[in-house]
Amino acid sequence: NAGVTQTPKFRVLKTGQSMTLLCAQDMNHEYMYWYRQDPGMGLRLIHYSVGEGTTAKGEVPDGYNVSRLKKQNFLLGLESAAPSQTSVYFCASSYGGPGLAGDNEQFFGPGTRLTVL
Amino acid sequence: QKEVEQDPGPLSVPEGAIVSLNCTYSNSAFQYFMWYRQYSRKGPELLMYTYSSGNKEDGRFTAQVDKSSKYISLFIRDSQPSDSATYLCAMSRTGANSKLTFGKGITLSVRP
Numbered sequence: 001n002a003g004v005t006q007t008p009k010f011r012v013l014k015t016g017q018s019m020t021l022l023c024a025q026d027m028n029h030e031y032m033y034w035y036r037q038d039p040g041m042g043l044r045l046i047h048y049s050v051g052e053g054t055t056a057k058g059e060v061p062d063g064y065n066v067s068r069l070k071k072q073n074f075l076l077g078l079e080s081a082a083p084s085q086t087s088v089y090f091c092a093s094s095y096g097g098p099g100l101a102g103d104n105e106q107f108f109g110p111g112t113r114l115t116v117l
Numbered sequence: 118q119k120e121v122e123q124d125p126g127p128l129s130v131p132e133g134a135i136v137s138l139n140c141t142y143s144n145s146a147f148q149y150f151m152w153y154r155q156y157s158r159k160g161p162e163l164l165m166y167t168y169s170s171g172n173k174e175d176g177r178f179t180a181q182v183d184k185s186s187k188y189i190s191l192f193i194r195d196s197q198p199s200d201s202a203t204y205l206c207a208m209s210r211t212g213a214n215s216k217l218t219f220g221k222g223i224t225l226s227v228r229p
Contacts, residue, residue, distance in 0.1 A: 045217070048216070050213075059216075098217045099149065100211075100212075106217065108161050110160050111158070111159070
């Protein structure tokens with residue numbers, strides 16, 4: 001069981017470049033999330049998905065797009081990177097949503113450190 | 118006012134100390150309360166989980182929720198250098214569309 005994996009681990013982009021971050025989970029989880037973590041800001045939700053083929057906006061969605069074509073994968077895209085998107089990006093997955101009783105623990109990946117110059 | 122406030126720290130204690138970490142919140146609809154632990158350059162991992170008010174104990178860790186004061190705490194007894202990490206509180210409402218709201222995290226260092 002690999003859990004939640006993220007690709008790549010590190011990346012440096014120039015302003016205006018695009019890239020896709022890949023998240024994969026092997027726990028058959030329905031819910032998947034993308035967060036960003038910045039010093040002094042904590043974890044902020046970018047986008048999330050409640051099942052294959054679904055996506056929804058989180059707290060800070062501007063400048064990002066996502067897709068969930070397969071249940072095990074959740075992609076985060078940056079179409080035109082900006083220095084303000086320099087951050088550590090975490091993907092997470094859970095069986096149920098955070099507001100539901102039962103098995104709703106979010107499992108996090110190791111993170112992707114992105115620098116936009 | 119932020120929905121979840123957490124003391125920014127950092128916090129440094131000697132080995133064996135009792136550590137108290139706290140968060141306050143403003144949304145009275147929050148019902149699920151969690152503490153995540155994050156080691157340096159790693160993803161967060163769930164440490165404690167509590168529904169509604171009350172205490173929950175797991176080994177050296179105790180999570181406490183006081184909904185009347187909108188205040189949650191994590192106590193670590195007999196702290197160890199391996200407890201050195203960032204601790205994030207998180208909470209959510211009930212319901213299928215609710216989301217986790219995280220505190221900013223506090224970095225704890227336990228000195229040998």
